Amino acid sequence: MALTNETVKQALVEKFGEALTGWDEPYGMLTFAAPKEMNLKVLQFLFDDESLKFRFLTDLQAVHFPNNPGAELAVVYHLHNLQDNIRLRFKVFTSVNNPEVFSATALYQSANWMERETYDFFGVQFVGHPNLIRILNVDEMDYFPLRKEYPVEEQSRVDKDDEMFGRVHAKNVKNNE
Amino acid sequence: MPRPVQYNSKVKFEGIPEGYMGEGFMATNLEKVISLARKNSIWPLPFATSCCGIEFMATMASHYDIARFGSERVGFSPRQCDLLMVMGTIAKKMGPVLKQVYTQMAEPRWVIAVGACASSGGIFDSYSVLQGIDQVIPVDVYVPGCAPRPEAILDGLMRIQDLVNKEGLRRRHSEQYKELLNSYGIN
Numbered sequence: 153m154a155l156t157n158e159t160v161k162q163a164l165v166e167k168f169g170e171a172l173t174g175w176d177e178p179y180g181m182l183t184f185a186a187p188k189e190m191n192l193k194v195l196q197f198l199f200d201d202e203s204l205k206f207r208f209l210t211d212l213q214a215v216h217f218p219n220n221p222g223a224e225l226a227v228v229y230h231l232h233n234l235q236d237n238i239r240l241r242f243k244v245f246t247s248v249n250n251p252e253v254f255s256a257t258a259l260y261q262s263a264n265w266m267e268r269e270t271y272d273f274f275g276v277q278f279v280g281h282p283n284l285i286r287i288l289n290v291d292e293m294d295y296f297p298l299r300k301e302y303p304v305e306e307q308s309r310v311d312k313d314d315e316m317f318g319r320v321h322a323k324n325v326k327n328n329e
Numbered sequence: 330m331p332r333p334v335q336y337n338s339k340v341k342f343e344g345i346p347e348g349y350m351g352e353g354f355m356a357t358n359l360e361k362v363i364s365l366a367r368k369n370s371i372w373p374l375p376f377a378t379s380c381c382g383i384e385f386m387a388t389m390a391s392h393y394d395i396a397r398f399g400s401e402r403v404g405f406s407p408r409q410c411d412l413l414m415v416m417g418t419i420a421k422k423m424g425p426v427l428k429q430v431y432t433q434m435a436e437p438r439w440v441i442a443v444g445a446c447a448s449s450g451g452i453f454d455s456y457s458v459l460q461g462i463d464q465v466i467p468v469d470v471y472v473p474g475c476a477p478r479p480e481a482i483l484d485g486l487m488r489i490q491d492l493v494n495k496e497g498l499r500r501r502h503s504e505q506y507k508e509l510l511n512s513y514g515i516n
Contacts, residue, residue: 288422289421289422289457290421290422302456304456305454306450306454306455306458306460
């Protein structure tokens with residue numbers, strides 16, 4: 153029996169029931185969310201189950217939704233079943249004030265650097281990560297640059313004329329929000 | 330059939346410095362002689378990180394030929410070179426590396442920032458990019474452009490030659506110069 157989005161969803165609902173939410177299939181890719189405490193259980197099930205076999209973590213990153221109180225940060229896992237060539241997208245949401253999520257490094261080796269990157273840019277604290285330090289940005293950086301409250305423009309240079317560097321427009325857009 | 334031979338008759342010679350000359354000798358200012366030698370034998374160290382480096386490759390090649398200015402010997406060891414040519418975007422993480430390369434160069438040393446990114450960060454007005462290399466090392470000449478044409482890079486090199494020519498031999502020992510380096514945390 154070929155693995156389809158329907159069979160994957162069926163297996164997951166059978167195992168976890170109402171705990172999984174936000175079912176969607178944008179562009180044919182199965183997407184769902186789970187409470188953050190359950191992320192390892194869901195990943196482990198997807199990994200171990202003999203019919204599912206999602207054993208390749210393609211990508212892992214975060215998204216910041218500042219207007220989503222209590223669930224500002226989404227951590228997104230992209231999983232791939234290489235044998236049946238089927239992918240899915242799995243999200244957990246966490247509050248920005250307590251951004252602690254269990255680390256998937258024990259399950260997927262590839263999670264190591266990707267969790268470091270996610271920590272680097274969004275400040276998600278991966279509990280159980282062996283070496284959670286910055287990976288791409290300079291070590292001295294004291295904030296998480298891809299969180300929405302920080303402007304993308306470099307703030308350290310004071311001798312730049314904002315108008316000449318196209319920053320005035322960006323500021324106006326921000327003030328009007 | 331033999332091809333007609335073209336000879337380059339537009340050869341430019343460096344002028345002889347002022348001095349007192351006679352049969353088989355010449356007396357002049359040591360500073361002038363040394364400046365003349367330095368100016369026409371600058372060894373560049375290319376620090377090319379992106380597209381401006383491609384323009385520099387054209388500048389080095391036969392058409393534009395940086396060798397015409399006495400700089401044919403492009404060195405890849407900072408310890409041998411006089412002129413650090415920074416070409417391309419310098420990310421913040423690259424900043425300390427650039428500074429280390431600069432400190433490994435022996436005095437006298439000059440720096441040329443080629444292109445908008447090296448000069449000011451250019452279009453990369455972003456948290457990850459150094460907004461001009463003059464935040465980590467002192468710069469002598471800025472070449473604007475994105476990317477500057479080889480002519481512009483050559484013009485920058487000629488400005489460096491002017492600086493080298495006019496620089497007094499004791500400048501690197503001056504308090505002002507030490508202060509400048511101290512302001513960058515280099516000594």
